[in-house]
Amino acid sequence: MANKPIITVKNLVKNYGDFEAVKGISFEVYEGEIFGLLGPNGAGKTTTLEIIETLREKTSGEVTVDGFDIETDADSIKKRIGVQLQAAGYYPNLNLSELIDLFSGLYGITKTPAEMLGKVALNDKAKAKFKELSGGQKQRFSIATTLINNPRIIFLDEPTTGLDPQARRNLWDLIREIRDAGTTVVITTHYMDEAEVLCDRVAFVDGGHIIGIDTPDRFIDQLVATGFERAKQTKGANLEDVFINLTGKEWRES
Numbered sequence: 001m002a003n004k005p006i007i008t009v010k011n012l013v014k015n016y017g018d019f020e021a022v023k024g025i026s027f028e029v030y031e032g033e034i035f036g037l038l039g040p041n042g043a044g045k046t047t048t049l050e051i052i053e054t055l056r057e058k059t060s061g062e063v064t065v066d067g068f069d070i071e072t073d074a075d076s077i078k079k080r081i082g083v084q085l086q087a088a089g090y091y092p093n094l095n096l097s098e099l100i101d102l103f104s105g106l107y108g109i110t111k112t113p114a115e116m117l118g119k120v121a122l123n124d125k126a127k128a129k130f131k132e133l134s135g136g137q138k139q140r141f142s143i144a145t146t147l148i149n150n151p152r153i154i155f156l157d158e159p160t161t162g163l164d165p166q167a168r169r170n171l172w173d174l175i176r177e178i179r180d181a182g183t184t185v186v187i188t189t190h191y192m193d194e195a196e197v198l199c200d201r202v203a204f205v206d207g208g209h210i211i212g213i214d215t216p217d218r219f220i221d222q223l224v225a226t227g228f229e230r231a232k233q234t235k236g237a238n239l240e241d242v243f244i245n246l247t248g249k250e251w252r253e254s
């Protein structure tokens, strides 16, 4: 992968009153990668993402997204990114088809519901309302809405929280497909197994600082090189393997 930065963050600071939530962080996201922001609750991940998404004011520092400055070109950035909305953002009385039409209209883009729902395997739910969907289907639909404006980058904030093992794996496949089709993906997650298999690179954020940034593989190799050894696994499978083995890998939520 040619490492061409699509997001550049330099010395970003965000204060809420006297409280410094983000304390001068710098990092780059490369074009075409799945980039994970990891860290404990309250580390500053959402604050950082919302500043990059032009939804929140920074205190100081510089951020460019696809060559545009968040300070002077927020509108150009908004046109080039897709941000997952929380469920509350969907009109309750519209079905999925109507919601796609509505969002397309807001973007001034002609996208058919069949095309967008097809991308996330929800064509059979075109007439269903958002609240009637399973957790995995809701996440897939909200990812479809991020893709309507052909974004260069999408931002997913804990997209697999609360999903069952199959639904999580299917969402990983979907996120990889989106990356493979050329869209950069920035994701937050509290599941380290997910970050390990899904993310090309991850940054660890703690207390408003970035404390490490690298590929999952290199992070793990570096830790092992220090002599760290994991408690030996006594069994060749775990309960999640049993779950998947018993209930199958196919999508279960139609």
Ligand SMILES: Nc1ncnc2c1ncn2[C@@H]1O[C@H](COP(=O)(O)OP(=O)(O)OP(=O)(O)O)[C@@H](O)[C@H]1O
Pocket (backbone or CB within 6 Å): 016, 019, 021, 039, 040, 041, 042, 043, 044, 045, 046, 047, 048
């Ligand atoms: N609007 C706000 N006003 C005051 N403090 C805030 C505000 N938003 C966030 N904070 C504080 O800033 C810190 C960073 O919050 P942020 O939501 O960015 O963390 P996070 O890493 O996304 O956490 P989580 O994993 O829980 O989502 C926290 O201490 C939080 O309480």
